[in-house]
Amino acid sequence: MRGLWLIDGSYVYKAGKSFQADNPTYxxxxxxxxxxxxxxxxxxxxDNLDSWYFNSTPDPATDAQNAYHRWLKTTEPKGPNIRVKLYDLKEKKIRCRNCGTEFSIKVQKGVDVGIATTALRLFQRYDVIVLSAGDGDFEDFIRYIVEDHDKKLYIVGFDNSISPDLQQFSSANYLLNEHYNEICDTRDSKPFDSADEVVGD
Known part of the structure; x- marks a missing residue:
């Protein structure tokens, strides 16, 4: 059986940080x-899981981010052999509700569209879709793939971070919080905090 795995890197990062904050013993x-x-x-x-990782990076990316993304691309058995698609960050203006001061922050641009476009372009080659994302905005393209084309969806993410709008189409969920000790990164590498953190919208 062939699978297409689509990973929202920012989602996994943020949900993982939230899990760690709630579980300080990990x-x-x-x-x-x-x-x-x-x-x-x-x-x-x-049997065969083709994998795509989507995220945003600052320009220029940090050395830790570049090293991490190179490792994601590395062929097995040394790396996970994941295709990496990175997008620029865009500037978003914010106004403080209390004092009215305006300031700018950097937010993701294009990741959700990239995930949806890749899914719609490739899904017919696969038996199942595996999604590591929690955003209910993905509901429309997931509904199309599952209902109109009879593909199975599996969701891989952290409990309490996956929208019910997605869960309704999933045949099963693989909850990372339940398997954290099996899948956490124990390589001698940069800590999670500095390896792949980006500002998300």
């Missing part, structure tokens, strides 16, 4: 996508 490490890919294949009996 080591503050990121997700080892090589371990996670192996676990997904075993859990859902997928």
């Amino acid at each position: 080591e503050k490490r990121g997700i080892d996508y090589k371990k996670l890919k192996d676990c997904i294949c075993k859990e859902f009996e997928i």
Whole structure:
């Protein structure tokens, strides 16, 4: 069975940070996508899992981010062999409700569209879709793939961070908080806090 795995890197990062904040006994490490890919294949009996990682990076990206993204792309057995699609950050103006001061922050641009476009472009080649994202905005393209084309959806994410709008189409969920010790990144590398943090919208 062939699967297409679509990863919203910012979602996994933020949901992981929230999980770690609520569970301080867990080591503050990121997700080892090589371990996670192996676990997904075993859990859902997928023989071949083509994987895509989407995120935004500042320009220029940090050395830690560049190293992390290179590792994601690295062919097995050294790396998880994931295709990485990175987008620029855009500037968003915010006005303080209390004092009226206006300031700018950097937010993601294009990640959600990239995930949806890749899914719609490629899904017919696969038996199942695996989604690591929690945003209910994905409902329309997921509904189209599941209902109109009879594809199975599996969601991989943290409990309490996956929209019910997505869960209604999922055949099963693989909850990262329940498998954290199996899939956390124990490599001798940069801490999770500095490896792949971006500002998201």
